[in-house]
Amino acid sequence: MKELLRDFRIRRLLLANITGSIGAGITIISVPWILVQREGGERLYGYVTIFTTIVLFLMVPYYGAWLDRHSRKFALLVGELFGATITLAMTVWIIVTGQTETWQLLVLFFGGMLYYTLHYPAKFAFIQQVFEKRHYQQLIGLMEIQGQTASMLAGGCASLMLDHVPFQWILLINAGTYLFSFAVQKTIPYEATHLVAGAKPDGNNAWQSMGEGIRWLRDRPQFTIFILCTLAPFVAVMTGNYLFPIYVQQVLQAPASVYGQGEMTFALGAILAGLLGPRLITQHAAARVALGMMVLFIAGLILLGSVHTVPTFYLALLLLGLGNAGSRVARGSVLLNEVPNAIMGRVNVAVAAIDRLMRTLMQFGAIYVVVRADASWAFIGLVVFVSIALFLAWRSRRALHPPEIPAAV
Numbered sequence: 001m002k003e004l005l006r007d008f009r010i011r012r013l014l015l016a017n018i019t020g021s022i023g024a025g026i027t028i029i030s031v032p033w034i035l036v037q038r039e040g041g042e043r044l045y046g047y048v049t050i051f052t053t054i055v056l057f058l059m060v061p062y063y064g065a066w067l068d069r070h071s072r073k074f075a076l077l078v079g080e081l082f083g084a085t086i087t088l089a090m091t092v093w094i095i096v097t098g099q100t101e102t103w104q105l106l107v108l109f110f111g112g113m114l115y116y117t118l119h120y121p122a123k124f125a126f127i128q129q130v131f132e133k134r135h136y137q138q139l140i141g142l143m144e145i146q147g148q149t150a151s152m153l154a155g156g157c158a159s160l161m162l163d164h165v166p167f168q169w170i171l172l173i174n175a176g177t178y179l180f181s182f183a184v185q186k187t188i189p190y191e192a193t194h195l196v197a198g199a200k201p202d203g204n205n206a207w208q209s210m211g212e213g214i215r216w217l218r219d220r221p222q223f224t225i226f227i228l229c230t231l232a233p234f235v236a237v238m239t240g241n242y243l244f245p246i247y248v249q250q251v252l253q254a255p256a257s258v259y260g261q262g263e264m265t266f267a268l269g270a271i272l273a274g275l276l277g278p279r280l281i282t283q284h285a286a287a288r289v290a291l292g293m294m295v296l297f298i299a300g301l302i303l304l305g306s307v308h309t310v311p312t313f314y315l316a317l318l319l320l321g322l323g324n325a326g327s328r329v330a331r332g333s334v335l336l337n338e339v340p341n342a343i344m345g346r347v348n349v350a351v352a353a354i355d356r357l358m359r360t361l362m363q364f365g366a367i368y369v370v371v372r373a374d375a376s377w378a379f380i381g382l383v384v385f386v387s388i389a390l391f392l393a394w395r396s397r398r399a400l401h402p403p404e405i406p407a408a409v
Contacts, residue, residue, distance in 0.1 A: 009130065009188050014142065016184035017123070018150045020080060023177025024112055025154025026161070027087070029263055030170055031109045032245045033158075033256055038102060042246050046367035048106050049242050050360055052113045057356040060117065061210035064349025067121060072129060073190040075122035077182055079115055084178035086111035091171040100167050108171070121348045128336055128344060130190065138278050145274035149267070158260040213350030216343060223338070225396040230290045230331045231355050232389030233297045233324040236382045239362040240320070247375040251308050258310055265314045269321025277329035287397035290330035294390045297323025298383055305379035 035041045067075055090104050090111075127139055161170055217224040248259045273293065280289045300319030303312050339347050362385065369378040 010139075010142070012184050012188050013127075014146045016181040017143070018146050018153075019177045019184070020083070020119075020181035021146075021150030022154045022157070023174035024083065024115060025150060025263075026158050026170055027108060027174045028112045029154060029158040029260060030161075030167065031105050031112070032241070033259060034100070034167065035102070035105050035109075036245045036249060042250075042370060043367065044102070044106075045109075045245075046242055046363060046370070048109060050363050050367075052110050053356050053360045053363065055110075056114065056117050057353055057360070060121075060349050060352050060356070063118065064121065064210060064213070064346050064352075067125060067349075068343070068346060069195075071190070071192040071195070072122050072126040073185070073188065073192075076119065076126060076185050079118035079122060080178050080182035080185065082118060083111065083115040084175050084182070086115075087171050087175040087178065091168050091175060094168040094171070117352075121352070124332075124336075124348060125344050126190075129192075133336075142274070145271050149271055154263070154267075158256075158263070160257075160260070210346060210349050210353060213343065213346035213348070216339075216347055217350055222396045222398070226287065226290075226393055227331060227335070227351065228354060229389040229393035229396070230294065230327045231351070231358070232386045232393075233294060233320075233327050235355060235358045235362060236297070236301065236386050237320065237324050238359050239366050239382060240379075242363060242366055243370070243375045243378050246370060247304070247379075248313070251374055251376055252310060252313060254310055258313070262313055262317045266317040266321035269318040269323075270325035271321075273322050273325035273329060277326050278333075280326075281330055281333055285397075286330040286334050287393075290327045291390065291394055291397065293323045293326030293330070294386065294393065295323075297327070298386050298390065299323075301379050301383045301386065305376050305383060308376060 032045055035045045038044075086107070090108050094100050094104065123143070127143070131139055158170075217227075244262065245259055248254050248262065252258065277289065296319050300316040300323060303316035303319070335344075335347075362382070365381060366375075366378045369375075369381060
């Protein structure tokens with residue numbers, strides 16, 4: 001870890017990522033809270049979440065194919081400029097008109113989700129390309145710590161700002177963080193070796209390129225089952241992001257500060273996973289780490305569905321953060337070590353497409369349950385979903401043979 005932190009490229013990448021993530025996180029937390037307070041807001045928020053998921057599902061094959069044919073650094077910089085442009089445009093509009101319309105909230109939410117879609121696959125491929133394989137586990141842990149530290153700070157800032165700072169100034173801070181991240185990442189040395197080495201993919205269209213990623217996964221069925229099933233906590237968290245503000249307002253009947261502090265607690269659990277995950281993977285099989293973290297995640301969901309108090313909400317989110325990030329660190333380590341960099345974009349896109357399909361189905365289910373009952377019953381439904389995934393992941397765990405688990409250095 002110390003050796004990595006001495007690398008100025010890592011320090012700049014961490015600085016850029018934590019700054020951009022704080023700004024984006026504040027907006028992503030603020031927009032749903034404002035939306036669900038408006039009449040019919042919980043339904044509208046659910047439907048725009050589903051719409052966003054479907055649009056991104058259709059877009060990601062093109063992006064994955066594009067990513068494998070272009071500089072990963074350029075992709076990172078484009079993502080930052082996109083985030084800054086959308087946020088600044090809405091900020092100026094709100095300042096000029098003096099009011100925040102619902103459609104502006106929807107545009108901001110969509111823009112924020114699209115930013116993450118552009119950013120994370122590019123960052124993943126960038127890290128794999130620039131740094132040595134022996135550092136992958138520690139890099140994944142560092143990135144998780146960085147991302148979740150940003151989320152924790154974003155949650156804290158949002159809980160303080162939501163009731164006291166005009167929304168347009170929150171957006172202005174967000175836009176500034178995107179621009180700062182762009183400036184820092186632009187200084188990181190980079191060579192697009194996947195293009196220089198002649199590994200540039202052929203001229204297949206986007207869906208054919210995604211098909212290549214699916215075929216690569218299809219040829220490794222047990223490995224693929226494990227990877228997809230360990231995605232279940234992340235799918236549940238994405239569904240939970242729709243449920244959390246509704247749960248706090250309608251079930252707990254608590255103020256915005258509880259929602260923001262819950263996000264901080266979730267991030268704290270994820271930071272613990274980033275610290276512990278690489279060490280646990282070195283000492284144990286990645287499969288065992290992922291399965292153990294999924295058990296903790298299920299425990300958090302059970303608490304949300306059965307005990308409706310603010311302290312329990314915080315404890316549940318701590319377990320959810322730890323379980324989701326821990327399984328993600330284990331899964332990311334396996335992917336980095338197993339998937340060739342030349343096809344990483346296409347494989348990531350194939351996995352992301354399945355992830356978004358599962359998210360869409362779960363979000364439809366969550367909206368139905370919220371309208372018919374309340375958010376706590378939706379969390380019980382997620383318990384069933386993640387438990388089935390845990391069982392299937394356990395059955396396919398032997399797909400991760402010892403050579404796939406990098407040795408400690």
